[in-house]
Amino acid sequence: MKQLLIIVIFLGSGLQLFAQQERSYVKKGNELYQQKKYKEAEEAYREAVAKKEQNVPGNFNLGDALYKQKQYDKAADQFKKIADAGGDKNVVAHAYHNLGNSMLQNQKLEESVDAYKKSLLNNPKDEETRYNLAYAQEKLKKQQQQQQKDGKNNKDNKDQKQNQDKNNQDKKNNDDKKNQDKKDQQKQDKQQQSNPNNISKEDAQRMLDALNNDEKQTQDKLKGKKARGTAGRPAKDW
Structure with a gap:
């Protein structure tokens, strides 16, 4: 003992x-x-x-010192640790209040709103927390509206870009076709220029066909004359 x-x-x-x-x-x-x-x-x-x-007091004031140095993430961790520990409702309410402030500074608006609500659950009479909650809710609302607007603008810009790309592609296709037609015409002109008589392939074929017809007719005439001369020569009766 x-x-x-x-x-x-x-x-x-x-x-x-x-x-x-x-x-x-x-x-x-x-x-x-x-x-x-x-x-x-x-x-x-x-x-x-x-x-x-x-x-x-040491933990709470440590969070405040971190907050003043703009180390909002570390400050938030500190205040969350105090709030999660529970205990005196007034201390917990203040911890959630400061947690809400830290989240607000980091533009984590949804987390900030949640923290202020928890603070008010532990101390419903805290008007400063109630004001901060309303402020954070208003900022969150504007943020969501801006996100919706940005989303619509992004969609409009995407649609506009797609239309512009399509128009550019159509123009390119048309230009390519025009260039090809021009090349084909130039090729045809070159071929015609390479022919001494400037005769196209079709004209040459027609002329060849005509020559063949003339030759055939001439041969037919010659054959006819020869046949008639042989048959018309009288046999001499001695």
């Missing part, structure tokens, strides 16, 4: 010492925070939290 009593006394003295150190670091952090030395204040609050992880 005696030994146990000594241990209890020793632990009690140690706990008191740790509590004093925690308060000392928190106090130092508060002084630096008031001087707007937020980085130094953050370091002091971290020392307080290191002495006791569940140090509510």
Whole structure:
């Protein structure tokens, strides 16, 4: 029993010492925070939290110091940790309020609205939170309207581009056809120029057919004359 009593006394003295150190670091952090030395204040609050992880003032003020340094993601994590820990409703309400502020600064509007609503569930009379909730909801509404407008504009631009591409392709096809027709005509003209008499293939064929017909008629006439001369020669009667 005696030994146990000594241990209890020793632990009690140690706990008191740790509590004093925690308060000392928190106090130092508060002084630096008031001087707007937020980085130094953050370091002091971290020392307080290191002495006791569940140090509510140290944790809460650490989140504030991070927020003042515009480290909104880290601040949000800090306030969420306090809110999730539960406990005193007033502390939880303030944690959600500051979580909402951090999300708002990061343009995470849906998360911000959700945090403010949770803050009001723990403290329905907080008018500042109610105002911030209305502000965040209005910003969210405008953001959604802008997204819808941008979506419509993107669709219109896409349709316009598709129409323009189609028109460009049609024009290209027409130009290609015109160029091909021009090349074909030039080729035909060149072929005609290469013929000494400038006679087209069709004209040449017609002339050849005519020559063949004339030749055939001439041969027929000659054959007819020869036949008539042989048959018409009288035999002499001696």
